[in-house]
Amino acid sequence: MDKSGSASPLYNIGVVTRVTGVPIATLHAWERRYGFPDAARSAGGHRLYSEKDIARLRWVKSQVDSGLTVSRAVIAARALEANGRLFLPNESEASQKSQSSRIAFPSLRESLLDALFHHNLPRADQLMGEMLAFYSPEDLTLEVIGPALNAIGEAWEQGHITIATEHLATNYLRHRLLMWMVTGLTPRSGDSIVLACAPGELHEGSLLMLGVLLRRKGWPVAYLGQNVPFHDLAKFIDDIHPSAVVLVAICEEPARALTDWPHWINQVGGHPIIGFGGRAFIVHPELQGMVPGVYLGTSISEGMTNLVSLLQRIEK
Template identity: 35%
Template sequence: MGLFERLRSEPVYNTRAVVRQTGVPADTFRSWERRHGFPAPARTDGNQRRYSERDIAAIAWLRDQTQAGMTIGQAIAHLRTLEPHVTGATVATAVARPVVSPNGAYPDALRQRMAHLRDVMVDALVAFDAAVADRAVEEALALLPLEEVCLNLMQPVLVEIGERWARGEVGVSVEHFASGFVIRKVGALFNLSRPDTGRGPLVAACLEGELHEVGLLLTCLFLSRRGFAIVYLGPNLPLRDLAQAVARVRAPLVLLSAATPPAAEQLIHASHELARLLPRQGEHPTPMIGFGGAAFIADPSLGERVNGVFLGTDAESASQTVERVLAAS
């Protein structure tokens, strides 16, 4: 159940009623409308604004977030991740979201803007400037759905910085700073996605020795937003601790990731060992294993040795594979 799902969506309240109920000046939420596309009130034949109960509740929620220290842009971006019913019916229709062509391409202006934001974010992270990087993410969230911001901004930025590190153009401190920034950003979005509710739960972890968690965390964010409950155990987890957690929550699927060949070898071993540690118990079958990561993308032959299902090359394909695998089980 979303924050405002039980509230009525019919636009019946005038501007004065919104001010009276929220305490937010009309000039303020009209400024939000002009700059961020929210709220998106209906209009009468006389061009007067009319707001719904959902609009009023969302305006009050945004008021509380800005009073707590968020910028209004950040608050609206978080509202989109937190409240799909409002964002689907109100925010998303108001913001100038791109029209995707049948081949998945974006309009030239949007594509160019996203390329610019990638450059800005890379330069900011190389300069250890989290504030500028954060503004780039915030602007992207106003242009694209969250999943596409992850795939078309944050992930390519990390790849570019990793390649610069490999060429010796930046130090490992830059790579660590950039990874930490993205982990914090994705982690905050993940926490807002209500990962404790939904189908499952699914358990996700990187095994002991594997510290590269960004790809796994992105997949968990995507799955949570698709309605799955996620028990996220993070990096560097011993196998027996993983088995205990899976057994306790009776997860139907375990998500594992490996970025390097040594980590992939450990994942291969774990995929077979988990079958021994987690035998079928009555009506609860041995959980399936879904795996991915850079090591398996670079060398697909490694995946042939895993007792599990390769999820795909990015968080979106992984989410689709999880849906398909669980639907067939």
């Protein structure tokens, strides 16, 4: 595979247009006008982009798509980078095979899990870098991190890994998710969406993923995390008047506890949308009918679209 031994990860401009959606002529112009992303050159003068360059481009393009000027987006990217506040993949040794085709999600997921289960964090970093060069955080959240978190849980339940390994892997993935949740400014002002686990529920992985997706779409999110008692939740809702509240239960007990929410929350002002979901309602579908409010569906992306369409209907 690796013919010359010194394979630094460099992609030609054709790959980069396909992957980022930025036309070749525009890439030329950006480099001419802003010196961005200042790709390396081959012996014959052709541009060679690294994964870091691709990640930079993705970030700048996302800013431009949301209205920023190219020149300012480039300046912002440089400032954030100098500050260490913009996540960029490390330079890694990608083989030239990636030039022709994107790597498929399932194989990426497998490689990542393999690295984490063998406690090989540098390898995991490298894989994350490669993935970020080709896919958006949204895609990675849904297609790689979500399934990987599930697989980790299963591997532990079946005794394939110890709890220490489970902790390491779960924390690793959670850290990446959180990073994506925190970056960027909230473009929308207005009431937030409250995200909380059911009382007694300690699994917050899927709630976190929903948080990432909502944040990235520009919704203001108030993230409460695991095990939120109704009494306090009610007070909180009364305080900040959210547009929606999402309650998640993975285990059966917390899901049953959810049936009781109107007793606490119904009388608060503002009357937000109350939605719920989580694995408990897939394993025990009869619970769906027992909990008042809107059932958000069986997957995170489904929940996301349902929630967003409800919110948009209200806005009008």
